[in-house]
Amino acid sequence: MSDLLEIKKIIEAQGQAWEEFKRTNDELLKAKAEGKAVADIEAKLAKISDSMDALAELKNEFDEVLKKIGRPENGQAKGENDLQVECKSFNAMLRADLQSKGRAVSEVDVETYQQYKSGFFKLVRTGNLESLSADERKAMSVGSDPDGGYLVPAPTVGHIVAKVYEQSVIRQLASVQTISTNELEGIVDNDEAEAGWVAEMDARNDTGTPQVGKYRIEAHEMYAQPKVTQKLIDDAAVDVEVWLAGKVADKFARVEGAAFMTGNGVGKPRGIFAYPTAATGDDTRAWGTFEHVKTGANGDFHTTKADPLQDLIGAFRDRYLQNATFLMRREVRTKIRKMKEATSDRYLWEPSLQAGQPDRLLGYPARVDQYVPALSAGSLSLGFGDFREAYTIVDRIGIRTLRDPYTAKPYIRFYSTRRTGGGAVNFEAVKFLQFAS
Known part of the structure; x- marks a missing residue:
């Protein structure tokens, strides 16, 4: 009950902060139009935006708690303990x-x-x-x-995997496959087979054969080396399993989080933001290249209007929009919060005022991850689409740990390894906003 009351307070504070943000931003726009000094208003707006960021982080943490409360036990057959x-x-x-x-x-x-x-x-x-x-x-x-x-015993592996999932936005959005080998192979069908209607007695002409290829995603070895004093693990009050799972998960999450976004694919996963992009549409763009839409300004949006975002949505085939999500840097979110629709003067951003639901942009869920490329001239700092269709993460089951009391005396290192990989499998399902003129 206390958790529910706490998240209710957070949501109420979010709503109040959002209303104050809109009033202050409207005041800023009016002052700019009238040629007045705006430094004080901009500082006030930045302070409100920081407060909204902090409230959003708190709400995300409580949302994860609520998810875990409602999550059923997995893999347990009836009668098994x-x-x-x-x-x-x-x-x-x-x-x-x-x-x-x-x-x-x-x-x-x-x-x-x-x-x-x-x-x-x-x-x-x-x-x-x-x-x-x-x-x-x-x-x-x-x-x-x-x-x-x-x-590592099964429950500790489970705790590590769960903690990594909670800290990784891309894991929550992408397709995640568990494998028992070192790589995952799949079929790429990047063309639609021809089909049509025919009367009962008409001749059946041969239909076209789709162009089929393969993709291969290798599971690369990654490691974490948390260290601790012997005195700490000698303490009977310390739960070694919880300590080990927490430390290893935190390090794994940070290493793989960066790789799944921007990794170059050499000895590590290739990140979804690390593939080539082009401004050409799906019908003419080469497979293996994502599409981008330019904002019209280097390192920024060209205006405060929604044109580039609307163009990005409009570039998709309908089937990818049903499960589409925006993924962006925090500083991009800050800019988008100030933007309005050109015709209605309505704000594009909708902060979530409901437990368990994400913020929305133009009606679609919006997520923030600081492993998205930093905002700069020509950067791809916002992605949109069905990430589950576009990107696959592979985890080879099992984590191995070696206790090392020698190389970092007086500390004890726990050298833990696992194999994971990631790669794009559908180059139409996600598109990017390029911050370029």
Whole structure:
């Protein structure tokens, strides 16, 4: 109940701030038209905008809490307990890991998994195999690697994945596929097969064959190395599982968040904003190139009107608009908040005043991510479209951790690795606003 009351207060504050923002912006526009000094009004408007940013961040955090409250348990069949579900997930990770190394595939039972899980967290605390029981040492051999490190138990992997998801806007928008190999291959159908109507007795002419190609998305290895003092992990009050999941997830989220947006594809994912773009439409543009619409000004919007945004929406085939979302930098959002429709004088931006719902721009959901390219002359600092159709993220199941007490004394490092990748698969489903004349 306290959470619901808190988000109600935040939404009310958002509504009040938005009304004050509009009044102040109208005052600014009027003062400019009359040739009056505007420095004080601009400073006031910037302060209100910062307040709206802070309230939006708070609301996003509460929205995620509400989502988790309403999220059902995944992967649990009727009659299975938590340990059985964990064991099933661990075996899936184990199979993928062994297959990738060309080793014989084996599975563990619930009892062995329980010993493995217990032994893993004892090793995290002590680093000493002798601190484990004989059964735990035997169980640990199933998840060990000749190069060092152990597979992280299923619930901790789940916590890491969930935390990364919460911090990653692109993961929430894109298609995410879990794989057991090192890459995902798929079919690209970038042409529509011809079809038509025919009477019952008419001859059937051959229809055209669509042009079909392949895409391949490789899962690249990424790592995180959170470090801690031995004193901290010796403290019985510290939940080592929660600590490890939180630290690893935070570092993974930051590294992959940048790569999924602007990565060059060399040893890392290729970001959706890192592909070539052109001003030509879908009918004539080469596959592998996204479309962009220019704003008319370098590093800015040409006017305060909505023309470039309307042109961007108008460039789409209808089927991609149903699930379309705006994705932009925070400073772009600040500029758009001030913009109005040319005919109605109505503001384009609609802050969300409902729990669990995003802000909207021209009626479409709008999200902010600072990994979008920074605003500058010629930058692609706003994307729009169906990101789930356009971009695919692949995660190879399993995370491996190596305890390293030597290279950063007196700290202990936990070198954790996972494999993930990303790439564009549909170059019509998303388009970009290029801040250029």
